[in-house]
Amino acid sequence: MGGELAIAEQIQQDVTAALKAGDRDRVGALRLVLSELQKAAKDGGADEEAVLRRERKRRRESEAAYRDASREDLAAAEAYEAGLIEAYLPAELDDAELDALVARAIEETGAEGPRDMGKAIKHVMEAAGGRADGKRVSTKVKEALS
Numbered sequence: 001m002g003g004e005l006a007i008a009e010q011i012q013q014d015v016t017a018a019l020k021a022g023d024r025d026r027v028g029a030l031r032l033v034l035s036e037l038q039k040a041a042k043d044g045g046a047d048e049e050a051v052l053r054r055e056r057k058r059r060r061e062s063e064a065a066y067r068d069a070s071r072e073d074l075a076a077a078e079a080y081e082a083g084l085i086e087a088y089l090p091a092e093l094d095d096a097e098l099d100a101l102v103a104r105a106i107e108e109t110g111a112e113g114p115r116d117m118g119k120a121i122k123h124v125m126e127a128a129g130g131r132a133d134g135k136r137v138s139t140k141v142k143e144a145l146s
Contacts, residue, residue, distance in 0.1 A: 006048065007037065007048040007049070007052065007088050008034060008037040008038065008041070008048060010088065011030055011033060011034045011037070011088065012034060014026075014030055015027055015030045015031060015034065018030060025077075026084065029080065029081045029084050030084065032081075033052070033055055033081075033084070033085055033088075036051055036055055037051050037052075049089060049090070049130050050130070052085050052088055052089050053089065053130060055085050056082050056085040056086055056089070057133075059078045059079070059081045059082035059085065060078070060082050062074075062075075062078040063075045063078035063079050063082065066078060089130075090129075090130065090131050091131065092131055092132060092133070093128055093131045093132045098124075098128070098132055098136065098137070098140055099140065099144075101124050101127050101128060101132075102120070102124055102137075102140045102141055102144050103144065104127070105120045105121075105123035105124045105127065105141070106120050106141075106144055106145065108123060109123050111141075111145060112145070113145055114142070114145055114146070116145065117138070117141055117142060117145060120141045120144075120145065121134075121137055121138055124137045124140075124141060125137055
C-alpha cells in the first residue's frame, strides 16, 4: 500500500473533520459507514471495498424505493449517503473500458450465446476488480452475446 491509509482510517479522519466543521449530515452518514467497516473487520476482516460497495448498493436500492413511493426527501438523503460512500471507492469503469473487458471475456471464455453468460460475467467481474456493478456487467454481456 505504501503509506496509504486504510479506508476506515480515512473515514475516521473525515468524521473528525466534519465534526469540527459542524456538518451533522456528513458526520452521521460517515459514522454509519465506519460502523459497518468495523463490524466487518471484527467478523473476520471482510474487504473494505466490498463492504463499501454493499453499503452503496443498499443506499441506491433505498433511494429507488423512496422515489417510487414519492418520498423525495428520503430519496435525496439516500443519494447523498451513496455519493459519500462512492468517494471512497475506486472510480467505476467507463462504457468503453467495460466493453473492452466484455469483448476480451467472450473471446477468452469462448462464450457463444446466452447459456455461456455466467462464464463471461464471472470473467468480467474478476477483471473489473470491483470497478463495475454486477447489473451493468450482466447487461453488457447479454447485449454482446445476443
